[in-house]
Amino acid sequence: MLNVSIYRYNPEVDDEPYMEDFQFDTEGKDIMVLDVLEKLKIKDPTLVFRRSCREGVCGSDGVNISGKNGLACITPLSEAVKGNKLVIRPLPGLPVIRDLVIDMSQFYAQYEKIQPYMINNSPAPTIERLQSPEERSKLDGLYECILCACCSTACPSFWWNPDKFIGPAGLLQAYRFLADSRDTATEERLARLDDPFSVFRCHGIMNCVQVCPKGLNPTKAIGHIRNMLIRSAT
Amino acid sequence: MVTTVTSFGRSGLSDWLVQRVSAVVMTAYLIFIVGYLLLNSDVSYQQWAGLHSGLPMRMFSLLTMLSVAAHAWIGMWSVLTDYITVRTIGPKAKAIRIFFQLGMIAMILVYLLWAVDILWGI
Ligand code: SF4
Numbered sequence: 040m041l042n043v044s045i046y047r048y049n050p051e052v053d054d055e056p057y058m059e060d061f062q063f064d065t066e067g068k069d070i071m072v073l074d075v076l077e078k079l080k081i082k083d084p085t086l087v088f089r090r091s092c093r094e095g096v097c098g099s100d101g102v103n104i105s106g107k108n109g110l111a112c113i114t115p116l117s118e119a120v121k122g123n124k125l126v127i128r129p130l131p132g133l134p135v136i137r138d139l140v141i142d143m144s145q146f147y148a149q150y151e152k153i154q155p156y157m158i159n160n161s162p163a164p165t166i167e168r169l170q171s172p173e174e175r176s177k178l179d180g181l182y183e184c185i186l187c188a189c190c191s192t193a194c195p196s197f198w199w200n201p202d203k204f205i206g207p208a209g210l211l212q213a214y215r216f217l218a219d220s221r222d223t224a225t226e227e228r229l230a231r232l233d234d235p236f237s238v239f240r241c242h243g244i245m246n247c248v249q250v251c252p253k254g255l256n257p258t259k260a261i262g263h264i265r266n267m268l269i270r271s272a273t
Numbered sequence: 274m275v276t277t278v279t280s281f282g283r284s285g286l287s288d289w290l291v292q293r294v295s296a297v298v299m300t301a302y303l304i305f306i307v308g309y310l311l312l313n314s315d316v317s318y319q320q321w322a323g324l325h326s327g328l329p330m331r332m333f334s335l336l337t338m339l340s341v342a343a344h345a346w347i348g349m350w351s352v353l354t355d356y357i358t359v360r361t362i363g364p365k366a367k368a369i370r371i372f373f374q375l376g377m378i379a380m381i382l383v384y385l386l387w388a389v390d391i392l393w394g395i
């Protein structure tokens with residue numbers, strides 16, 4: 040039997056959060072952490088978590104699994120269980136709404152700040168704005184982000200200043216639009232980032248890179264933004 | 274864009290650059306001093322005072338002190354705005370942080386003037 044310890048908190052009845060222990064029979068199979076949650080929810084329907092696609096595409100089931108942020112649906116028990124124990128907590132740093140569900144408003148507010156949409160005021164061509172294969176390839180490693188928040192909630196700089204520091208997820212997307220040959224607002228975008236918090240609160244700790252379930256590298260993107268800021272200022 | 278008045282330069286980029294450049298200056302000074310002491314392990318007071326009385330050396334020392342001052346200001350400001358905030362310690366944080374920031378700035382300026390006094394007093 041596997042020991043599963045889950046963070047529980049229902050603000051309507053609990054004074055404070057607590058860890059609840061469950062015994063779980065894996066039947067010897069290496070299933071995903073999300074499967075465990077689903078089965079436990081059948082036994083205890085009050086257990087609350089987010090999920091949708093159950094295949095690492097939607098980004099809704101980011102949780103802290105035995106100390107490391109990740110998507111429950113694509114994290115197998117063989118990676119998550121330590122000493123026959125599985126510990127599941129909500130993503131750290133943001134307010135908990137209930138059990139494993141967190142309030143992501145601050146995360147989205149930072150995302151909104153970087154204007155995550157194409158800005159180009161020149162008249163639209165009849166069919167589409169074309170890119171060369173080289174220009175398109177600059178977006179690889181950036182556009183794949185599913186906004187699961189695993190990175191930003193693993194980042195100490197984001198924990199301390201979630202209202203001022205954009206965080207790795209937002210900055211990866213900021214660079215996604217800075218790097219897009221079709222976007223014409225590069226200078227305006229850079230000007231909005233040149234304060235002591237938005238970008239420069241990143242201290243290169245690289246927790247974000249370590250946890251990203253899509254294998255993306257926000258630290259590298261942040262380095263590119265910094266270089267663009269240096270170039271535009273000199 | 275997050276605006277702040279107590280940071281060193283107003284822009285994140287300039288703070289970042291100052292932090293890098295000052296680190297290089299301090300490292301160069303450290304290597305020079307340690308190297309000098311290793312090569313002259315039996316240095317006398319006259320020699321040591323002589324080294325520090327030349328204008329280039331005084332400039333180098335002063336530049337290093339300015340670097341220490343700027344580096345400390347930026348570094349301490351970052352630490353204070355990480356840990357002494359309303360979110361970490363509650364509503365009193367603003368007053369406490371301003372107190373520490375002003376204290377820190379005053380201390381840095383005193384050290385700087387003191388260093389000038391020492392350097393030109395040799
Ligand atoms: S960069 Fe990775 S960890 Fe961060 S939000 Fe995007 S997919 Fe999730």
Ligand code: SF4
Nearest residue numbers: 194241242244245247
């Ligand atoms: S590299 Fe930067 S963004 Fe990533 S976890 Fe560290 S401080 Fe946060």
Ligand code: FES
Nearest residue numbers: 092093097098112
């Ligand atoms: S449920 Fe969609 S990413 Fe896990």
